[in-house]
Amino acid sequence: MQGSSLALRLFVLAAIWSAxxxxxxxxxxxxxxxGSAERAFDERLGVYLKTLVGAIAAQSDTAGSFREPDNVGEPRFELPLSGWYWVVRRSADNKVVVASKSLVGDVLVLPSDVGIAPGADRTAKGYIQGPDRQDLRIIEREISFDEQNAFRLAVAGNAGDLNEDITVFSTRTALILALVGFGLVITTYFQVRLGLFPIERMRRALFAIRSGEAERLEGTFPSEIEPLAQELNALIESNRETMERARTHVGNLAHALKTPLSVITNEARGTEGTLAARIAEQAGLMREYIDTHLERARMAAQRRVIGAVTDVEPVVERLARAMRKIFERKGVVVETDIQPGLRFRGERQDLEETLGNLMDNASKWCIGRVSVTARIEGNPRADDRRFLTIWVDDDGPGLSPEKRLEAVKRGQRLDETVPGTGLGLSIVTDLAVLYGGRFQLLDSPLGGLRCELVLPAL
Incomplete structure (x- = not known):
């Protein structure tokens, strides 16, 4: 997928949204x-706290002194610095009355010491740092055994156990979601490709029309793009009808102009005198100019026909045979070197017109050798269009750079002794420009003139 493609945009957006x-x-x-793990941990601590309250209440005396309970329900309360602790403090003076053996005389910070207020269940909960810089989860509750004696009881557990469970769950969740995300990305990729496949099919159908393999978009398309296919078919048909009307008008104009000119020419030829000869000469020139400009109009119309494609090699070979026959007495050798499969994106008549002009000029001016070479350009241009280059070389006298510029001007003839109107190279230039190509005159490797013609290729 290219950076500016619709498929890439949809895929990236879907992937980002999924992520x-x-x-x-x-x-x-x-x-x-x-939250669930903390509640479960707090419930466990709450059980130990209730057990501690019951054990302390059962052992209390009127003086408010206690001895350490035998069993609170967790063996780690007996292990030094195990991370599991309990403590009982007198509320009046905050003095430790009794504590678990695991504290080994250390001080346990209570939630009330750091400003954590009790909740609706009269129990304060939170995280603190205990002995040996341990992270602890602690709950605290204040109880009174009589009116004079109020105590704060707290039970703390190692938060590392809680955090380890959360970390394991987080890691597994991330791994599972990553696998799900990868699956979604793959699914999204195929979904985008499948969803946009009708557009790709339409692109191929349009390419087939441009290459001359089809005349219209065939097949069924999804309802979302079916109207587009119908409009494209209508546009193609309208283009054909417009071109046909243009050709008809060109033909009618040619007939309308040539008939009066023929009458004038015949009348002039039937009359003697200098004036009649001059009229006949000018009428002949007018006919040639009309033919030339009508040909240009025809080329401009055909240039816009969609789907016109011409094989280059058959056209060149046919013209080469014609040149050999026409200039047989001169002994002209016409050599051809055409890349196999080369195709011109345009009308056959246009290619014959341009190459015919170039090969005819080369055969007229050469000493005895003409070469025609055609190749495809190495890389497509910025708009993805491909072009072919045709070189027509001769071994004649050639032209200076100044005369080359004059040669392509309309009606310019460098040698009046050679038949012609001087419009051939001008027509070639106009046609090359119409097709988005170019035409130029260069020095030939054969020693004469090289005509370089660049035209669109399939």
Whole structure:
């Protein structure tokens, strides 16, 4: 997919949207799991806290002194610095009354010490840093055994266990969502390709029309682009009708002009005198000019015909045979070197007109050798159009750079002794420009003149 393609845009947008959606879903899942894990952990600590309250209440005396309970439900309360601790403090003086053996005399910071207020269940919860810089999850509750004795009881557990569970879940969730995302990307790619395939099929159909293999868009298309296909077919048909009308008008104009000129010419030839001869001469020139300009109008109309394609090699070979026959007495050798499969994107008559002019001029001016070579350009141009280059070389006297410029001017003849109107090279130049190509005169490797013609190729 190219950088500016519709498929790439759809694919990138879908991939970005999928990635953002999965990332948001992953964040929500992890947040929900974290909340659930914390609640489960708090419930576990709450059980230990209730057990501690019951054990302390059963051992309390009127003086408010306690001894350490035998069992709170977690063996790690007995292990030094295990990360699991409990403590009982007197509310009045914040003095530790009794604590778990795991604290080994260290101080445990309570939620109330850092300003964490109790919730609706009268229990304060939070994260603190315990002995040996351990991360702890702690819950605290204040209870009173009598009116004089109020105590704060707290139970803390190692938050590393909780965080490890959350990390494992987060990693697995990210991995699963990444696999899902990869699957979505692959699915999106094929979905985009499949969804845009009718457009690709339409592009191929249009290429077939341009290459002359088809005359209209055939087949069925999705309802979204079926109107476009119908409009394109209507445009192609309208183009053909317009070109046919133009050709008809050109033919009618040619007939309308040539008939009066024929009458004038015949009348002049039937009359003796200098004036009659001059009229006949000028009428002949007018006929040639009319033929030339009508030919240009025809070429301009044909240039806009969609789907016209011409094989180059048969045209060149046929013209070469004609030149050999026409200039047989002169002994002209016409050599051809045409790249196989070379095709001109245009009307056959236009190619015959231009090459006929160039090969005829070369045969007239050469000493005895004419060469015609045709090749495709190496790379397409910026608009993806391909062009072919045709070189017509001769071994004649050639032309100086100044005379080359004059030779392509309309009606310019460099040698009046050679028959012609001086319009041939001008017509070639006009046709090359009409097709978006170019025409120029250069030095030939054979020693004479090289005519370089660039035209669109298929």
């Amino acid at each position: 953002l959606s999965l990332a948001a879903a992953g964040s929500v899942l992890i947040a929900v799991y974290r």
